[in-house]
Amino acid sequence: MLSTLHAMWQADGTFPSGSFAFSYGLEGAIALQPAMQPAELAQLMNAMIRQRWATFDRIALLRAFRAGTDLKALAAIDREVEASTLFGALRQGSRRNGASFLAAHARLGNELAVGLRDAVRRGDCLGHIAVMQGGVWSTVGLDEKLAQLTSGYAAASGLVTAAIRLGAIGVLQGQVILRDCLPLIEQFVAQPVTADAALESFLPFLDVASARHEQADLRLFAN
Incomplete structure (x- = not known):
């Protein structure tokens, strides 16, 4: 029960x-x-x-989760995420998000978060969010399944929240979309991930949109 509550805590939109x-x-x-x-x-x-979270973020998360407190292994996964992310806006957004995630956990006294934050400051790690989540969540009572569910829910709810803030949909429309994403997340979490699983992503429309957005004069979001 406590591990489930920890997962809910990490997925909560109020977590900084x-x-x-x-x-x-x-x-x-x-x-x-x-x-x-x-x-x-x-x-x-x-x-x-299907084409980003399940095949890229989830893989990086699980590999980091399995690396646990091994900073060298986490740094290697971090560099692979950097090299596999084509556009600068997405790389920067992932690193900034990871830095905020580490800062929150470091202030809460998580020793691995403190170590990773210092490694990012030294340049030993880059701090991509999926890698930081995988490492830190391995120390707060989540198992692999709960870590994946938390990651998937956070990604989907983050998109819905962004769409609402942008005025593209209403709150209830967003909840319908989020609800309909949950079985898909569950479906992928049920699929095993091997130790040699590669990072794969194919979302050309979002990639191009993110690259164009980086040059926009007025932006509500960083990426």
């Missing part, structure tokens, strides 16, 4: 992880397609879960 500042490329996508309908947003979220 810094995710409120990031739209995961959605702001750029809406700028490219201002009249995006709720059904189209739902399709975009479905693609994000």
Whole structure:
């Protein structure tokens, strides 16, 4: 029961992880397609879960979770995430989000978060959010399944929150989209991940939108 409560704590939108500042490329996508309908947003979220979170973020998270407190192993995964993320806006957003996540846990007294924060400051780690989550969550009572569920829920709810703040959908429309994402997240969490699983991502529309958004004169979100 306590591990489930810890997962709920980490997935809670009030946890100061810094995710409120990031739209995961959605702001750029809406700028490219201002009249995006709720059904189209739902399709975009479905693609994000299938073609980014499940095959990239989840893999990095699990590999970091299994590395535990091994800072060298975490740094290696971190560098792989950096090298596998094509556009600068997404790399910077991931690192900033990871830095906020580490800062919160360090202030809460988590020793691994303190060590990772110092490693980022030294340049030994880059601090990508999925890697930082995997490492730290391995120390707060979550198992692999709960860590994946927490990550998937946080990614989906972050997108919904961004869409609401951007005025693309209403609150209840957002809850419908989020609810419909949950079985898909569960489906992927049930699939095993091997130790040699590669990081794979294919979301060209969101990638291009994020790259264009980086050059925008006015932005609500950092990426």
